[in-house]
Amino acid sequence: MLDKLFRPKSIAVVGASANPLSIGHMVMKNLLDYGFKGKVYPVNPKTPEILGHQAYKTVGEIPDDVDLVNISIKNAYVPMAIEDCGKKGVKFAIIHSAGFKEIGEEGIALEKQVLEIAGKYGMRIYGPNSQGIENSDPDIKAYANFTFTPLSEGNISIVAQSGGVGEVLQLQLSKKGVGFRMYASYGNEADVGMNEILEYYGQDEGSRVIMVHIETLSDAIGFMKIAGEITRHKPILGLKSGKTKEGLKAVSSHTGKLMEKDVTTDVIFAKSGIIRFDSQDEMIQTAVALCVQPEPRGPNVAMITNTGGPGILAVDEIVSAGLNMAKLEQSTMDNLREKLFPEATVLNPVDVLATAVPEHYGFAIDALMNDPNVDSILISFVTPLFVDVDGVIEVLAEKGRTAVKPIVCVIMTLDEDGELIKRIMASGVPVYEYPETGARVLVNMTRYGATKHAPAPEYPSLAVNKDKAGEIIAKCDKGYISQVDAYSILDAYGIPVAKTTRIKTSDDLKSVTDNLQFPVVMKVDAKEVVHKSDEGGLVLDIADETELMAVFKNMESKFTRHDPSFIVQEQLGEAVETIMGVNNTEGIGPIIMFGLGGIFVEVMKDVQFRLSPLSKQDAHSMIREIKGFPILDGTRGMAGADLDSLEDILLRISRLAQDFPQIEEMDLNPVFSYGPDKGSKVVDVRIKLGSGVEVAAM
């Protein structure tokens, strides 16, 4: 529990100073300026008093208990200070000082030393190289941080790996007047870090919305568990930097850590129900709405506008994001027709006209609130000089207070002192400057609504022969395993594979004709031959026994130095080619891929990823979200695939990857799929074994 960190009763500031440009001074000043409800003790051996408070030479000298210390002295002196704090019984130490892990070997050793000392006393370390924490709870008012955004009460909590990004987020929330609840930027994460803070925010009733900024996750599996729990009842908005390769380089030089590829962020966020953003602006705009409004229960948006042009821009945004303009009930339209000006438009968007009176807005909002086809309402209001703007604002504010469905407002007005906007915001309705922004925010709110109200993931039980697969794997060396073994493993997991016979010598060829029908395919099966077809290790269309023998002799002599085996397979008829794969990624476990095969995967990169274990919904959606889905669907005159069997195979390879973390990579390429109910079969498989990495359980 981080109560003593975020809700301390007393704070000591080690390195507090009279120098206004020092971090210690700023922390003192922030604690005092923003009215910390507990006690503050400056610690400085050279000064008797700082900012009107008696200074102590050491933490040990402070006469009362100390929950939290902020340390900003030179790195070399930090271990001594920690020892002092430990003896005193301090619970948490925020270390602002830099010069630890981020500077290399020497700093790593120093950081280790600090952790060891703290460990002795059961004290927790926050940082080093960190900003600190803030808590705007009126009972606490702790600004244990050296930055400059004023503490202003709100219900959005922020945890940011980059202090710079965190500062921008809290700054903008503050400028927009919505404030924030708790703030944390934790630097080197030697001890207290992302997951624990996130969990704490999740449990804090005063935090209605959580914003996270991530560069790297030290424990992605733990993160997903915690975030996944939280997003069932409150939204987490996520920003991850380093999307592009160049962005990655900047991350490494900044933190000295390697970044994950961006796909990993997508799958992690998706698994956790986190709404992902690429832009701080859009994330902030969305938080401003979610901190006062409920999430929509569905994708149908209704709009009220008093001038056409801006409304159309919002419609464009809504429709291109895949939401719908709600189809109003006839009774709603009749009702509107009766109450609004005769020239008003009572279809959606409802155009009340520039000259509409305040009551018209009220009628329209009520009518849409009562229409069961409407999930959310966007109001776009340009303030003409000839109407009662004050009256309209009054109505919007009043309706905002009683709204049962989310309302988002766009007001295009001069409003030089921001008075109009403040009045509406105070009623709990978020206000934006542009219709596109309002629409975008509704889109993001709806994304969260869909996440929160999604049915629980189903993990169907599958009949698999784990023991058999385990036996085969136990016999294999690390690296690529033989194809015969790979097919056997798939078979043990109930994954349909093309009929295959193993051949070692020409004597074995007899068994082929017993088991398979011509035409058949012959492939070399040797560990060193990875790209079979490039090396002449794959022959198709073998028509009869004579040909089979000829092919065998030829291959045998070609690959003799590899001590090869060979496999002969039934040659499958034409089908839709798909590709599936597994990449067991350090720190997060197996990522499962699905795509259309051949040229689609080569050129169009039309693939989807999900994190294992796949739920039924994951398997279902990843197939349907590839762009080439119509090819599988069998629409537009195409034969289509057996979607059920593809889903089943995906679930089984997820289970296999889950059960055997030593499967580092697996390519099922191609997987042929026939029409509906006609099944799918794996035609080629490669499995690479490694040492095994941790795998997430669900």
Added chain:
Amino acid sequence: MLDKLFRPKSIAVVGASANPLSIGHMVMKNLLDYGFKGKVYPVNPKTPEILGHQAYKTVGEIPDDVDLVNISIKNAYVPMAIEDCGKKGVKFAIIHSAGFKEIGEEGIALEKQVLEIAGKYGMRIYGPNSQGIENSDPDIKAYANFTFTPLSEGNISIVAQSGGVGEVLQLQLSKKGVGFRMYASYGNEADVGMNEILEYYGQDEGSRVIMVHIETLSDAIGFMKIAGEITRHKPILGLKSGKTKEGLKAVSSHTGKLMEKDVTTDVIFAKSGIIRFDSQDEMIQTAVALCVQPEPRGPNVAMITNTGGPGILAVDEIVSAGLNMAKLEQSTMDNLREKLFPEATVLNPVDVLATAVPEHYGFAIDALMNDPNVDSILISFVTPLFVDVDGVIEVLAEKGRTAVKPIVCVIMTLDEDGELIKRIMASGVPVYEYPETGARVLVNMTRYGATKHAPAPEYPSLAVNKDKAGEIIAKCDKGYISQVDAYSILDAYGIPVAKTTRIKTSDDLKSVTDNLQFPVVMKVDAKEVVHKSDEGGLVLDIADETELMAVFKNMESKFTRHDPSFIVQEQLGEAVETIMGVNNTEGIGPIIMFGLGGIFVEVMKDVQFRLSPLSKQDAHSMIREIKGFPILDGTRGMAGADLDSLEDILLRISRLAQDFPQIEEMDLNPVFSYGPDKGSKVVDVRIKLGSGVEVAAM
């Protein structure tokens, strides 16, 4: 020339009133409040004086010349007022009054009457149902509009079809302190409209940037000519609403069906060099930069940052938009290494560190300005409490004044009174709140730079037999023409087609074997049979004469009621399938399509469009911008296509469509293309003739 509209010496306000909620009152008030430099005459038969100015009963009674009138009386009285103005010799009448074309038949008649009266006197009409115009030129200060945004001097001019959108644009420019030059929202466009206003802005030296908002273009061809001229020397930023609306009439061709989205605006904007925006916010942010900064000469961005996190977000934005992070010269890095703090990062992004002093920013800006690999500079500055923020701002402002390459600044600061930002903006450097916004703006500025500095389009001369094609077309009826005719037309334009022989009776079959080698293809050729293969009118793989005769007999009996001809074609070998097409679109002329054939066009809709006439550059780029280009390129182990011959065919079909506007639709599907230098051939063609629509000349 619109001088008397935008630079009038005297304005009469017909419908001026003491009622503060009337349009006439507001126009009067705006003209007076914003200090119109000419004379203002209220016209109102019932009042002796309005806002301290003597009122006249009619325009005729005004003792001086009147350049412009603003009319806001009831629609029915407008014709009388126009007659009065005409007699007086008024040059322009802005009609605010609604109740004209937009209300249907009655209004259409009234609008026609107004135009006729104005025509008699050589008076120009602006509107009806229009906002009006504004001109902030200090010599003029004309606010002949009833809206509420204050007139503030600037160099951005706005022309907006939607008054609501126009209002938002000028409002935001005003709020951002950059103001605007001229403003126009022209309502029904009975006379003065988009093109004339755009041309006027283009010639106005005080307009450095132009913003346009379009819903529909009444003369798209004229628009492209005018805009195309302007964008060679100043940027036009374009916003088009109604992206997602299905505005296209029913079309039967493949090409037409693929034009589902907002293709027409894309091709019009592309042909005109207009930078397209989907969001008002982004358009405004970009205008704020282009109105003070030059456009970048290339795609290489350098960044200076004092905190890692926010910088990474900007890098992500830059790189995902296809720009580059500039690779700095070694000498630049050496120079920076010497001048900055030892811990600073001298790679791009240059991280001067949070504690950097003002001189460091100066050094870094100078070094990047002097690096030939840098085309533009983005500065990302979080204002820490412990540095000399004022000093840094001073340096940024100073460097801004002498910049030879575009600089864009992001300042993340509390700056409650906006003083810091104003100081930098005053030096001509645009300032943004978020790194992503700054990056996005640089991306858009670079888009304009690429347009402005692109080499002039080349229209290579092509040897075509226009007379022959004209003769064939002259003989054809409207609707789908026979395939034999279609092939002959392509042939006349030098477009390679599969070898084809026409067959009417079985006697003609003899000629086939003289001209073609087996295997061959037979197709029915009858006007009513559009989907040949669905109806059994296409047989492939005909191996010899016997088979040919059998196929012929079968088809002849099947299609006998259509009085069919047949064609026999050489059966071409395997090749890359592409598709080309033409859709002659009312108001803008032929749109040319190119894409990969088969499943790619059916499912992935991987096609590109350009407006005819195609330049060499158009043909070159449209082939390279399809996502499946690697398939044509022959990379990744694929055979590839003959790109030169594909370009040549595209240029020729553009020329054909240009020469014969009566070609309404044309599908070349498939066009087979063989490897480099191996040519391409049209395998199937459908041409539909119509009455002919106007076609743009270049």
